[in-house]
Structures are given as structure tokens and as C-alpha cells.
Amino acid sequence: MFETIRYDVSDGVAYLYLNRPDKLNAFIAQMNKEVKEAVKAASSDEQVRCLVISGEGRAFCSGQDLAEVDEKMDHGQVLRNHYGPMIKQIRQCEKPIIAAVNGVAAGAGFSLALACDFRLVSERASFINAFIHVGLIPDSGNLYYLTQLVGQAKAAELSILGEKVSAASAVEIGLANQLIGEDNWGKGVNDFATRIACLPTKAIGLIKRSLKAASTLSFEEYLEQEAQGQRIAGLTKDHREGVTAFMEKRKPVYSGR
Incomplete structure (x- = not known):
């Protein structure tokens, strides 16, 4: 190829x-x-x-x-x-x-x-x-x-x-x-x-977005970007897995979704 x-x-x-x-x-x-x-x-x-x-x-x-x-x-x-x-x-x-x-x-x-x-x-x-x-x-x-x-x-x-x-x-x-x-x-x-x-892949992508935004947006604009990113992260399977693993006192197994 x-x-x-x-x-x-x-x-x-x-x-x-x-x-x-x-x-x-x-x-x-x-x-x-x-x-x-x-x-x-x-x-x-x-x-x-x-x-x-x-x-x-x-x-x-x-x-x-x-x-x-x-x-x-x-x-x-x-x-x-x-x-x-x-x-x-x-x-x-x-x-x-x-x-x-x-x-x-x-x-x-x-x-x-x-x-x-x-x-x-x-x-x-x-x-x-x-x-x-x-x-x-x-x-x-x-x-x-x-x-x-x-x-x-x-x-x-x-x-x-x-x-x-x-x-x-x-x-x-x-x-x-x-x-x-x-x-x-x-x-x-x-x-x-x-x-x-093995980490939450979607969250990493959202962190990368935030890092890019931090150097270009005003603080108020950044806070809105942050809120939008956190909303997306909160809907991922990896977030649910992380919370469940914490409650069950075990190591989380993330799927990247």
C-alpha cells in the first residue's frame, strides 16, 4: 500500500x-x-x-x-x-x-x-x-x-x-x-x-480540542468550549465505565467509545 x-x-x-x-x-x-x-x-x-x-x-x-x-x-x-x-x-x-x-x-x-x-x-x-x-x-x-x-x-x-x-x-x-x-x-x-x-480515547480527543482552543479563544469563549466538550465526554461509554469502576472499586476497562 x-x-x-x-x-x-x-x-x-x-x-x-x-x-x-x-x-x-x-x-x-x-x-x-x-x-x-x-x-x-x-x-x-x-x-x-x-x-x-x-x-x-x-x-x-x-x-x-x-x-x-x-x-x-x-x-x-x-x-x-x-x-x-x-x-x-x-x-x-x-x-x-x-x-x-x-x-x-x-x-x-x-x-x-x-x-x-x-x-x-x-x-x-x-x-x-x-x-x-x-x-x-x-x-x-x-x-x-x-x-x-x-x-x-x-x-x-x-x-x-x-x-x-x-x-x-x-x-x-x-x-x-x-x-x-x-x-x-x-x-x-x-x-x-x-x-x-487503554485510556478513554474520546476524552483524549476532547482534551486535544481544549488545548487548541485555549490559545485562541477568550476566557469566556473557552469556558463555553469546555462545557460543550464536557457534555460530549459525559455521554460516552468510557465515562459510564469509569464511574461504575470507581463505585465497584475496580480498575476501569475503557473501550474508546
Whole structure:
């Protein structure tokens, strides 16, 4: 089905692997398209309750494949036609998305990781806003997410100096959620994803809506958004299961509905 990515579903978790390891999983237009299609498939699949995005080989994603770049290219149109639709599809997904950053995440690869809800990093992981090194600005939603995570001053530093951020430093500055040792990488990612997949999926989607709204609405508008979201959450089977489990003093078993 896909040529530049690998997509599998197991035990409620969809795994999307960027699959151009000989090119450090650098983006080409087809990969943008296939990532968008896979995220859309995960969004509509009732069996999927969590999505993990990672890279094959030793890199997460090294950014744009410069072999596809020429001096006549309209970089704005590339964003409008390829990167923008991919990032929008990720943002529209109401299921939790984990970036499992197994190696370098540079340029648009950094942007891809930023667009996810969680970032797990291996000891070999690193982040670099490499755009400045080729005379470009961070794109694919990069600064939109980066400033929210680390603040404007740190975002400016990372973007203008273009220095590499190690895995440990990424956790320290709030760029990544968790550092997982190499000897436990696969299991650690799977355990984290499984834990997320067992939570009330609809409630997570509503939390994601609220997080987006919090940065754009007035306080009064946000309270109304909150009330609407809570009404929807209160009608879910998972809410009823949570209350019943609490009353029966047992662990809830959520279905994602």
C-alpha cells in the first residue's frame, strides 16, 4: 500500500515508520502524501486508539531530501501542496500521537515531531532546526509548536543558531516528554503507547480540542468550549465505565467509545 513508509496496527496502536533509511528518512513529496494518508486512516479506524510515528534505521527524519530541491523551486508552493496538508492532517487527528524519536530529527523532521502530542526520545535522538543552515526559515508548523513548548526566547535560539539539542537536553527544556534507554527502547515505546491506548480515547480527543482552543479563544469563549466538550465526554461509554469502576472499586476497562 505504501512505498516510503511502513504502517502496521497491533493491539489498538498504529505504528507509522518513515521508511527511507538509506536517506535518513528524508522527505520527498510521496512521503508527505503517504504520511497524510496513514494518519487519516488511523483517525478513521475504530480499532486504532493511539498512533506512533518513528523512523526506520538510525534516524527519525533528516528533513527535506535536498535532491528534490532546485533553484527554480517555489518553496511556498511546496509547503502549500505537500507539508501543509500533512501537518494539518496530524493536527486534525483527535487520537493521541506519539513521536518515537529514535535518532536525528532535523528540519521538517523536527517539525513532524513537534506536531505530535508526545515526544519519546532514545539516547541517540537529537533535534536540530537546520533550516538556517540553508538560508531558510523553520516551516511545517515548526515555530507554532516550538514556541508553545519552550517559549519564544528558546525557540529563537534554537532557530537562529541552529544548534543540535541532545536527547537529555530536550527533556530538560520541555521539548521531549521522556528519555528511554537504548536497551529498553522498543519495549519502552510500546509500553507507553499501550498505556495511552487503554485510556478513554474520546476524552483524549476532547482534551486535544481544549488545548487548541485555549490559545485562541477568550476566557469566556473557552469556558463555553469546555462545557460543550464536557457534555460530549459525559455521554460516552468510557465515562459510564469509569464511574461504575470507581463505585465497584475496580480498575476501569475503557473501550474508546
